[in-house]
Amino acid sequence: MERLPSVEDLAGTYNTPAYANPMDAVEDYRQYQREWATTTLGSHAISTRMELPRGRIRSWEDGSRPDVVNGIETAREHGWLECEADSDTFAALNRLVAGVFSGGSISASTFEPSYSAPDDRVDGQLRADLDTLGVGSRIALSNSGNVEEIRPESDASVLGRVLVALGAPAGEKAGVVERLPSYLYRHADSTQREFARVYVANRATDRRDRNFMQIREERSDRYLDSVAVLLRSTMDVEVWRGDRTIRFRKAGMEAIGLVCLQR
Secondary structure: OOOEOOHHHHHOOOOOOOOOOHHHHHHHHHHHHHHHOOOOOOHHHHHHHHOOOHHHHHHHHOOOOOHHHHHHHHHHHHOOOOEOOOOHHHHHHHHHHHHHHHHEEEOOOOOOEEEOOOOHHHHHHHHHHHHHOOOOEEEEEOOOOOOEEEEEOOOHHHHHHHHHHOOOOOOOOOOOOOOOOHHHHHOOHHHHHHHHHHHHHHHEEEEOOOOEEEEEOOOOHHHHHHHHHHHHHHHOOOEEEEOOEEEEEHHHHHHHOOOOOOO
């Protein structure tokens, strides 16, 4: 089973103006640390040998590191990179990715993830997952100022980038995101069930007049089709696609570890 996310995928979330490929910035810095950091040569001599601007070498000599290197090291220290699929860390990351798709967002500018919690159960799971990942949680007001959101207490930007590396969208979702993250289809059924559980807990409402639950979203048909396929495979019940809606029998809730929602 593949280990996710990769260093390369995380690096790809960074903008490195001097490099078309962010990993080239990582490799240059690593080469500097490996071969030149302890040398007695000056910055001019090193820049000549590395064929890099002298100013860049000077900044590294002064202790600066490329943002992409800082991000990779932070993620590595937390154990967020190349996780085992059956690890608690990957399970928490998977649920947080599901939360972005169904009840949260990631800032396109800062990469900080934010989550709304429709009930105490979702709130408790979000906080537990953020604790598992070593960042803790805090409450902040949304940009509109009228909704409380759960956000990481520390290393929020790097965590958000890790979620994006796994396939979570940053910025606007409606009309842009066409499908669920691809790793879901390469991982065990338990990963898919956990994703579905978070999604349903965030989005499904109880149609009390009928024996089914409903998800309503202003998303593309292709996206809603991908959600419906996930629910069919994890719930083992009939799932219907309507106009901007997905409906399924309440009996499917138990298969993903939920009781019938009352909201």
